[in-house]
Amino acid sequence: MVDSSVTPGARRRAKRAPRARGAASALDLTLLGDLDEGLPVPLYVQLAEKFAAYIRQAGDLAVGTCLPSENQCLEFFRVSRPTVRQAMAELSAQGLIRRERGRGTFVQNARIEHDITHVFEEDMRAKGRTVTFRVLENIQMPAPSRLVGVFDAADRAGLRRIRRVRSLSGRPISLEDRYIPARYAEMLDEKLLTGSSIFLLLRRWAQAGTIRCVNAVRSELAGEEIIELLGVPPGTPVLVRETSYYGAHSTPLMYSSVSFLGPSYQFCFETEMKIA
Template sequence: MLLDKKSPIPVYFQLKKIIKEDIEKRNLKPGDPLPSEREYCENFGISRMTVRQALKELESEGIIVRERGRGSFVAIPRIEQEGLMSFTEMVKARGMKPETEIVEFLKIPAGNLSATLGIKDEDNIFKITRARKADGIPVALETVYIPEEFVPDIEEKDLTGSLYNILKDEYGMEIKGSKTSFSATTSTPFLEELLKLEEPMPLLKVESVNFATGLIYYEVSYYRSDQFKITVNLSRG
């Protein structure tokens, strides 16, 4: 697409529209680098000031991110949780494809989680750790602790999908509520490897005790702070 320098529409605005269309048509995907300012100048025969104005507006709209010394990149849309939603629901709501990698599946005694889960110390629980992705990008590491007695054959189910749906469709247990806490933490080498982080970064730690029909299970997740946000609706009675 060419710029019309005789048009009453400012040149920077035309360039901004061209870049937005490239992103919308997926010619440039989330995380992809944009051409350099010099390339835009040479390709369109425009000044660097014009290019910078277009990029500045795209950045202010959250369409791109600009990193000093590295250039501009297509912004990765943050996954947003509002209310009681599964990871699969959150990702699909953003028009993205959810993916799951099973990292660990163990059967262990409940131990110090027995009081939280309402069972005995010696009762067995399943520990299921999964890496959760959106459009192939690792977003979270999730570990679920769930009593064996309620889901004795869960290892035979497809755990790469929604656990909410498995509990509902396979066991007739629907999630009714959750007691959840949020805290900030820093990535560890283990988390950096699984979340494909190039360097340490802040993470959002989410701990939940989830209540389903006749079932309590515990979950702890670590979310990339650059790709996830939680919205909480508050009101005064």
């Protein structure tokens, strides 16, 4: 398939030009091979697929690798600038790369896929990954005004607030803020808070086979605290998931607000739709 955004003259000049080998980049473009103009697949899709295949095959070894510049890709693959930019946008949408202004484009850790009907820690450990926590705060306090409607009157005077940084295989990925009635919080010891899931106890508190969850998800830009604690640059998008948990007889068990790094995280869930 011919890249229609390149003029015939430019294409002839490009064919005569020697191919750049990406010497200034940690990723050698010769490993990716050529694009095939004869395929009924857009060139930007082919280019994105070649980079994606390399990144997935290399796995963790590719993380942090600097991708070749636009100009290097233009010369090596003999395509237009819009084609390269579309390919990079596709890789970014897949969560495979990150762009840093003034520095370049880098391979990042694979996007985390989490089925929110499962406990995150159990989901990740089933995939062979280690989840740990760093406790920032563990205090007792009255319910904030925004949570008055979540907890019963008897619990509002004494909630345990637990703030933790959650890490996956040693990499900080989220900041969680949880509020639990004090009568339940007595069971929360240091071992559980730093290395286990609070949901181990939540099952016991629920006194039911299932827990009802009321979720709200929004996006925002990382604030100063997220930037510092999770080590991300300003402007990083964040997914904030707020959840109220209820046990038997709609008894409030916990409220949580968890901020995930948007480029590195993906919610998955299955639901039914009501059609009037």
